[in-house]
Amino acid sequence: MDGKPTIYQWIVKHSQQFKLGYKTDIGAFTYINAKNGVTIDDYVQIGSHCSLYSVSTIDKKEGAIRLKKGSRIGTHSVIMPGITIGEGSIIGAFSFVNIDIPDNVLAFGVPAKVIRPLTDDERKDEMEQS
Numbered sequence: 001m002d003g004k005p006t007i008y009q010w011i012v013k014h015s016q017q018f019k020l021g022y023k024t025d026i027g028a029f030t031y032i033n034a035k036n037g038v039t040i041d042d043y044v045q046i047g048s049h050c051s052l053y054s055v056s057t058i059d060k061k062e063g064a065i066r067l068k069k070g071s072r073i074g075t076h077s078v079i080m081p082g083i084t085i086g087e088g089s090i091i092g093a094f095s096f097v098n099i100d101i102p103d104n105v106l107a108f109g110v111p112a113k114v115i116r117p118l119t120d121d122e123r124k125d126e127m128e129q130s
Helices: 120-129
Strands: 011-013 018-020 031-033 038-040 051-053 065-067 105-109 112-117
Touching: none
Parallel strands: 011 031, 018 038, 031 051, 038 065
Antiparallel strands: 105 112
């Protein structure tokens, strides 16, 4: 139900604009505002206590969010409107993401910055999903 906690204790507001992929994992107490669209592709992991905002009442920004296949979002992170997280990329815990993140990189911080490309070992889980 729109705006009501799921059995896993995460919430989606404007659920008619929300698309959830195959074998995703969304942590407890995560809030998703999908007013302008939120798409979570297959095999995405989102830690607990995250916030995804497709609309910001503070600065009036709006835009769809997309978390591409196999991306991973660390606990307590915030994804702002209009952001795309690249395929296989990892966002570190407690990050504030207000820029697009390319495929297969590690990014973290406030604001989040790309730190480096992922190693083959870090990409292993993603490669096994294909």
